Amino acid sequence: MNSTLVVNQLSKSYPGFELRNISFEIPKGKIMGLVGENGAGKSTTINSILNLIKADSGTVTFWGQKLTENKKLKEDIGVVFDGINFYETLTPKKVGNIAKAAYTKWDTAAYTGYLERFNIPADKEIKTLSKGTKMKLCIAVALSHNPKLLILDEATSGLDPIVRYDILEVFLEFVQNGENSILMSSHITTDLEKVADYITFIHEGKLLFCKSKKELLNQYGIIECETKDFNLLAKEDVLVSQNRVSSWKVLVADRDKIKDKYGLKVKDITLEDILLLYVKGE
Numbered sequence: 001m002n003s004t005l006v007v008n009q010l011s012k013s014y015p016g017f018e019l020r021n022i023s024f025e026i027p028k029g030k031i032m033g034l035v036g037e038n039g040a041g042k043s044t045t046i047n048s049i050l051n052l053i054k055a056d057s058g059t060v061t062f063w064g065q066k067l068t069e070n071k072k073l074k075e076d077i078g079v080v081f082d083g084i085n086f087y088e089t090l091t092p093k094k095v096g097n098i099a100k101a102a103y104t105k106w107d108t109a110a111y112t113g114y115l116e117r118f119n120i121p122a123d124k125e126i127k128t129l130s131k132g133t134k135m136k137l138c139i140a141v142a143l144s145h146n147p148k149l150l151i152l153d154e155a156t157s158g159l160d161p162i163v164r165y166d167i168l169e170v171f172l173e174f175v176q177n178g179e180n181s182i183l184m185s186s187h188i189t190t191d192l193e194k195v196a197d198y199i200t201f202i203h204e205g206k207l208l209f210c211k212s213k214k215e216l217l218n219q220y221g222i223i224e225c226e227t228k229d230f231n232l233l234a235k236e237d238v239l240v241s242q243n244r245v246s247s248w249k250v251l252v253a254d255r256d257k258i259k260d261k262y263g264l265k266v267k268d269i270t271l272e273d274i275l276l277l278y279v280k281g282e
């Protein structure tokens with residue numbers, strides 16, 4: 001079994017919103033970035049994967065097994081959400097003591113190491129910590145019970161660029177053994193550009209694509225052109241386009257092919273460009 005997580009045709013409806021047939025898998029040793037606009041369905045996907053909400057249909061397996069069939073799998077999954085879920089009067093040290101009793105694979109030395117590495121004061125009450133420090137504490141706890149999969153929902157959004165840099169380094173170290181994997185949703189697309197191996201893009205509850213980040217950034221491109229050039233483009237070459245007065249932005253899947261075929265200038269692309277074009281374009 002070479003996949004850590006396999007999500008197959010996951011669907012969930014709320015009044016006015018439908019998450020439809022989301023499928024993707026994360027190979028061992030890889031990081032999957034989950035992107036999409038506000039309300040796209042990222043948290044619904046993550047909560048359904050973790051069985052925190054009940055999906056209407058679809059299956060989710062971790063290392064080939066379902067959470068409902070093997071509750072012990074939870075020990076192998078470290079979870080971090082945007083928002084602290086520890087009692088505010090506890091200190092990080094006390095959190096460590098509680099976690100030691102709760103997790104069979106708790107690693108006290110690793111936890112102490114993360115507290116030092118992330119500059120988290122061990123003896124201060126959680127309510128006195130900054131939002132970023134609380135988030136770092138959640139990440140330290142998630143890492144210290146020796147999970148094989150980390151699931152992070154907007155876990156780095158409250159952190160400044162320097163702390164984010166350190167945390168992303170920790171994530172890269174975490175998967176280096178070729179066994180551990182990460183699923184992380186983030187609005188900070190540059191973070192995903194730095195660490196993700198694959199990108200799953202959800203838009204209005206639908207899966208737009210799940211692709212290797214390298215393929216996306218090395219092959220996709222943007223054409224910025226006037227209407228006369230846009231009209232020359234064959235429909236099948238246009239993934240999505242955005243019209244602004246008389247100029248067009250066009251997302252294409254194979255920039256070398258498009259350059260050769262039309263002789264147009266095709267620019268390199270960022271994940272943010274792709275996100276913006278899919279959300280704003282047609």
Ligand SMILES: Nc1ncnc2c1ncn2[C@@H]1O[C@H](COP(=O)(O)OP(=O)(O)OP(=O)(O)O)[C@@H](O)[C@H]1O
Binds near residue numbers: 014036038040042044
């Ligand atoms: N418990 C619920 N009851 C009803 N609607 C819900 C519930 N939870 C989420 N939704 C709706 O489902 C849609 C998707 O929400 P979700 O939180 O999954 O999006 P998201 O991509 O994580 O967004 P964000 O980036 O803003 O966190 C939204 O329209 C939201 O209002």
